[in-house]
Amino acid sequence: xxxxxxxxxxxxxxxxxxxxxxxxxxxxxxxxxxxxxxxxxxxxxxxxxxxxxxxxxxxxxxxxxxxxxxxxxxxxxxxxxxxxxxxxxxxxxxxxxxxxxxxxxxxxxxxxxxxxxxxxxxxxxxxxxxxxxxxxxxxxxxxxxxxxxxxxxxxxxxxxxxxxxxxxxxxxxxxxxxxxxxxxxxxxxxxxxxxxxxxxxxx
Amino acid sequence: xxxxxxxxxxxxxxxxxxxxxxxxxxxxxxxxxxxxxxxxxxxxxxxxxxxxxxxxxxxxxxxxxxxxxxxxxxxxxxxxxxxxxxxxxxxxxxxxxxxxxxxxxxxxxxxxxxxxxxxxxxxxxxxxxxxxxxxxxxxxxxxxxxxxxxxxxxxxxxxxxxxxxxxxxxxxxxxxxxxxxxxxxxxxxxxxxxxxxxxxxxxxxxxxxxxxxxxxxxxxxxxxxxxxxxxxxxxxxxxxxxxxxxxxxxxxxxxx
Amino acid sequence: xxxxxxxxxxxxxxxxxxxxxxxxxxxxxxxxxxxxxxxxxxxxxxxxxxxxxxxxxxxxxxxxxxxxxxxxxxxxxxxxxxxxxxxxxxxxxxxxxxxxxxxxxxxxxxxxxxxxxxxxxxxxxxxxxxxxxxxxxxxxxxxxxxxxxxxxxxxxxxxxxxxxxxxxxxxxxxxxxxxxxxxxxxxxxxxxxxxxxxxxxxxxxxxxxxxxxxxxxxxxx
Numbered sequence: 038x039x040x041x042x043x044x045x046x047x048x049x050x051x052x053x054x055x056x057x058x059x060x061x062x063x064x065x066x067x068x069x070x071x072x073x074x075x076x077x078x079x080x081x082x083x084x085x086x087x088x089x090x091x092x093x094x095x096x097x098x099x100x101x102x103x104x105x106x107x108x109x110x111x112x113x114x115x116x117x118x119x120x121x122x123x124x125x126x127x128x129x130x131x132x133x134x135x136x137x138x139x140x141x142x143x144x145x146x147x148x149x150x151x152x153x154x155x156x157x158x159x160x161x162x163x164x165x166x167x168x169x170x171x172x173x174x175x176x177x178x179x180x181x182x183x184x185x186x187x188x189x190x191x192x193x194x195x196x197x198x199x200x201x202x203x204x205x206x207x208x209x210x211x212x213x214x215x216x217x218x219x220x221x222x223x224x225x226x227x228x229x230x231x232x233x234x235x236x237x238x239x240x
Numbered sequence: 241x242x243x244x245x246x247x248x249x250x251x252x253x254x255x256x257x258x259x260x261x262x263x264x265x266x267x268x269x270x271x272x273x274x275x276x277x278x279x280x281x282x283x284x285x286x287x288x289x290x291x292x293x294x295x296x297x298x299x300x301x302x303x304x305x306x307x308x309x310x311x312x313x314x315x316x317x318x319x320x321x322x323x324x325x326x327x328x329x330x331x332x333x334x335x336x337x338x339x340x341x342x343x344x345x346x347x348x349x350x351x352x353x354x355x356x357x358x359x360x361x362x363x364x365x366x367x368x369x370x371x372x373x374x375x376x377x378x379x380x381x382x383x384x385x386x387x388x389x390x391x392x393x394x395x396x397x398x399x400x401x402x403x404x405x406x407x408x409x410x411x412x413x414x415x416x417x418x419x420x421x422x423x424x425x426x427x428x429x430x431x432x433x434x435x436x437x438x439x440x441x442x443x444x445x446x447x448x449x450x451x452x453x454x455x456x457x458x459x460x461x462x463x464x465x466x467x468x469x470x471x472x473x474x475x476x477x478x479x480x481x482x483x484x485x486x487x488x489x490x491x492x493x494x495x496x
Numbered sequence: 497x498x499x500x501x502x503x504x505x506x507x508x509x510x511x512x513x514x515x516x517x518x519x520x521x522x523x524x525x526x527x528x529x530x531x532x533x534x535x536x537x538x539x540x541x542x543x544x545x546x547x548x549x550x551x552x553x554x555x556x557x558x559x560x561x562x563x564x565x566x567x568x569x570x571x572x573x574x575x576x577x578x579x580x581x582x583x584x585x586x587x588x589x590x591x592x593x594x595x596x597x598x599x600x601x602x603x604x605x606x607x608x609x610x611x612x613x614x615x616x617x618x619x620x621x622x623x624x625x626x627x628x629x630x631x632x633x634x635x636x637x638x639x640x641x642x643x644x645x646x647x648x649x650x651x652x653x654x655x656x657x658x659x660x661x662x663x664x665x666x667x668x669x670x671x672x673x674x675x676x677x678x679x680x681x682x683x684x685x686x687x688x689x690x691x692x693x694x695x696x697x698x699x700x701x702x703x704x705x706x707x708x709x710x711x712x713x714x715x716x717x
Contacts, residue, residue, distance in 0.1 A: 051377070055694055056694060057544060057694075058539070058543040058544045058694060061539035061540045062536070062537060062538070062540065062623040065536050066536060119263055119266075119595060119598075119599060121595075121617075122598070122617050122620055123263070123588060123591035123595060126587050126588075126591045126620055127591075130587055131584070159587070160587075161621065162540040162618045165617065165618060165620060166618055166621075169614040169617050212706070213710070214705075214707070214715070215705075216716045218705055219709065220702070222698045222705060223702045226698030229693075229694050229698060230695050233693065233695070243579065248580060248581055251581075252585075255588060256588075259588055259592045263592060266595075270600065270603040273604065274602045274603045277603055277604070278606065281606050281607075281610075
């Protein structure tokens with residue numbers, strides 16, 4: 038029940054985009070068409086769902102203070118948490134590379150639609166952000182997995198919704214200076230207000 | 241040559257060693273300063289629960305704060321049943337200031353340890369106890385200073401990780417924390433009721449009474465978090481107070 | 497122009513320390529080619545930390561430093577980095593620099609460290625940093641790259657400071673934590689809760705982009 042709660046929380050209430058502004062770069066850059074937004078969204082869900090639990094293992098058994106206790110009592114006091122950033126980003130970059138190669142080999146059609154976004158994902162703040170949040174909040178492995186997928190789905194929903202709005206926006210008469218990024222900012226703000234209505238829900 | 245596998249592997253290895261070495265070096269060098277910063281931060285928060293001390297903290301240097309702390313605070317650690325403990329399960333000594341309340345919070349309640357900080361300055365005394373709980377978004381925590389009658393709150397200091405700025409985050413302001421001063425955690429019948437922050441703002445004192453404080457408009461969920469945090473932790477400390485303060489007082493009375 | 501002649505090089509063939517070409521590296525990203533409002537990079541942190549000016553300033557300084565030095569280091573190594581693993585090499589260098597910033601903050605500015613929490617770590621994935629490394633540092637000399645990093649850093653800094661200024665003054669009536677409205681005698685300034693919430697950030701940045709693009713005449717199609 039707690040897990041379900043956490044899942045819903047990470048999708049709607051603590052949406053990566055609207056509550057934490059993470060992953061904004063690709064959110065703004067790749068939301069011009071619904072089909073591409075859909076592809077990027079799926080890739081993010083996938084990578085987040087994989088990397089958060091993986092980084093959890095890394096954090097739990099290597100990086101955390103006292104995490105090396107399984108090596109013997111001498112190692113119990115070692116605190117490697119200063120290596121957290123570099124290790125997390127290494128795992129993410131490696132995972133993205135791996136996913137890219139696997140998809141390229143086994144499903145060229147999926148690669149065609151998803152492949153171009155994969156390099157973009159390595160530098161998507163939402164991915165690293167989720168891992169850092171996971172470490173900071175001391176999640177369990179179950180929570181970490183749910184949180185990873187939940188955040189990914191939250192990002193997916195947000196980017197597809199924005200792309201749909203932007204497609205319709207082509208027919209609107211927007212002032213010159215506001216075209217593109219400017220109006221997108223306002224729309225994102227309004228969507229944020231909508232998402233705020235989920236605030237405080239607990240199941 | 242630049243693209244050969246051997247070159248890539250050697251390059252990555254060298255890079256890893258250089259960067260890893262650099263980082264561990266820096267972390268070794270800065271380690272003591274970081275420990276000091278954490279220590280100072282904890283002590284500042286503990287002292288901050290006493291309103292008179294909090295006002296003075298602003299203009300003090302870190303050294304003065306540490307000196308002041310060791311001058312007026314002494315600390316003990318109790319277990320869930322209120323018995324004093326000095327060592328952890330591994331037999332290492334426990335220092336109250338180093339007890340990580342957040343890590344403790346994850347354990348089942350009867351396995352946690354409960355630090356108590358005794359404040360004494362010019363005959364004025366207080367028991368300062370740490371509290372920890374969940375707010376609307378993330379963790380909230382604080383220190384509560386209790387008068388020697390074990391009923392009246394002298395002051396509180398709260399902090400939070402991610403409450404909404406301007407709404408729930410107001411628990412860190414002096415304005416909100418001052419509302420707790422002088423409130424009591426026992427009702428007229430002598431039952432433990434903790435202190436409750438009510439919904440909505442601008443209640444009159446007569447409306448609130450001794451066990452309730454005025455709420456924060458628009459931040460009822462954070463207030464609920466604060467309420468359950470106080471109720472839990474002030475409750476946990478009752479067994480410590482029963483065994484070590486009330487009993488001890490009773491004994492001295494008998495001796496007289 | 498005057499700086500150019502003042503800083504005239506001793507050796508004739510060598511380019512001036514701050515030649516016109518080099519000055520452009522610093523000044524271009526401030527306005528015409530601003531990383532945030534024109535190139536749409538680094539928005540995440542531009543919005544997340546800007547509820548108050550003080551953490552924003554710390555963030556701006558951190559990002560500028562990381563940008564300068566990662567540009568410098570990558571530029572120094574540009575002929576040695578194997579192309580196939582260049583992204584991960586860049587990430588490793590940036591992550592190291594960010595960890596340094598993080599550790600220093602933790603040791604000497606613990607309050608800021610607590611306030612910024614994960615957002616310092618997220619400088620690693622700030623697209624401005626990776627963008628500049630890919631687009632500039634991999635193909636240019638170290639000193640030029642450093643100037644380019646400084647320029648982009650400053651361009652980023654003034655935008656986030658501007659956003660933070662409006663959010664703090666409307667959201668909590670302060671500037672750098674100093675209650676300006678009380679100081680000039682306006683008690684009970686009606687603060688707007690929307691400004692401190694994420695929504696305020698989007699709206700303020702939207703307006704800044706609008707004003708700036710109207711001035712520069714840049715239109716996105």
